[in-house]
Amino acid sequence: VVLTQSPGTLSLSPGERATLSCRASQTVTSNLLAWYQQKPGQAPRLLMYGASSRATGIPDRFSGSGSGTDFTLTISRLEPEDFAVYYCQRYGSSRYTFGQGTKLEIK
Amino acid sequence: EVQLVESGGGLVQPGGSLRLSCAASGFTFSDFSIHWVRQAPGKRLEYVSAIGDDGLIYYATSVEGRFTISRDNSKNTVYLQMGSLRLEDMGVYYCAREAGGWSEFDCWGRGTLVTVSS
Numbered sequence: 001v002v003l004t005q006s007p008g009t010l011s012l013s014p015g016e017r018a019t020l021s022c023r024a025s026q027t028v029t030s031n032l033l034a035w036y037q038q039k040p041g042q043a044p045r046l047l048m049y050g051a052s053s054r055a056t057g058i059p060d061r062f063s064g065s066g067s068g069t070d071f072t073l074t075i076s077r078l079e080p081e082d083f084a085v086y087y088c089q090r091y092g093s094s095r096y097t098f099g100q101g102t103k104l105e106i107k
Numbered sequence: 108e109v110q111l112v113e114s115g116g117g118l119v120q121p122g123g124s125l126r127l128s129c130a131a132s133g134f135t136f137s138d139f140s141i142h143w144v145r146q147a148p149g150k151r152l153e154y155v156s157a158i159g160d161d162g163l164i165y166y167a168t169s170v171e172g173r174f175t176i177s178r179d180n181s182k183n184t185v186y187l188q189m190g191s192l193r194l195e196d197m198g199v200y201y202c203a204r205e206a207g208g209w210s211e212f213d214c215w216g217r218g219t220l221v222t223v224s225s
Contacts, residue, residue, distance in 0.1 A: 034211040036152075043201055043215035044152065055213065087152055093209050095141070098152040 001090050003028045003099035019077040022088035022090040027068050032092035035073045036062055038101075039084045046065045047086075048073065080106075109133040109214045111141075111202050116219030119192055127187040127219060129202030136183040138207040142212060143176065143187050145221075147198035157202070158185060171195075189221070197223040 031051035048064035203212035
C-alpha cells in the first residue's frame with residue numbers, strides 16, 4: 001500500500017484551520033491508520049490512531065476522519081506549536097508504511 | 108515515565124557493520140513489540156524491522172538478509188545488527204514501542220544517527 005499525502009507544504013497562519021490529506025493506493029482495512037507529528041530534530045509523536053481516535057494528551061483541536069482509501073487530519077485552530085511535519089501511517093499485521101509527509105509552515 | 112533510548116550509531120564504511128541498541132524503561136518491556144524506523148536526511152520515515160513480544164520478527168524488503176533484530180528481555184533492550192551497509196542505509200534510526208497487536212507506535216526514542224561513508 002502506498003500512502004500519498006497532500007499538499008506537500010501547507011502555509012497557514014495561527015488561528016486558521018488546517019486540513020491534511022492522506023490517500024492510500026488500496027483500502028486500509030479496519031481504518032488502521034495513524035497520524036504523527038514531527039518537529040525538527042525530534043522524534044515523531046503519535047497524534048491519532050484508528051483514523052479518528054486521539055492519542056493520550058493530544059488536544060481536541062486535532063481530529064481525524066476518513067475510511068477506505070481517503071483520510072484527513074484536521075487542526076481546527078492552529079497554535080504556534082502545531083507547525084511541523086505530519087505523517088500518516090498504515091499499520092496492521094506487520095504491514096507498516098508511511099506517507100511522504102506534509103509540512104505545515106507559518107504563513 | 109515510558110522511555111526508549113537508542114545508541115550505537117556512528118560512522119561506518121560501505122559494506123561495514125554496526126549494532127544499534129534500544130534501551131527501554133518505565134513499562135513492562137516483555138509485554139510489548141518494538142520496531143525500528145529510519146529517516147534519511149530530509150526524507151520520509153521508512154519502516155525497517157520489528158520484534159514482537161512473542162519473538163515474531165519482521166523485516167522490510169530493503170534490509171532483509173542484511174539486518175538482524177533481537178531482544179534481551181532481561182536487559183530491557185532490543186538490538187539491530189546491521190551488516191553490508193549501503194549509502195542508502197544512512198539516516199537517523201528510531202526505535203518505537205507498538206501499542207499492541209501490530210498497531211500504532213505510541214512511544215518513540217530520540218534516535219541515533221548512522222552515517223555510511225568512505
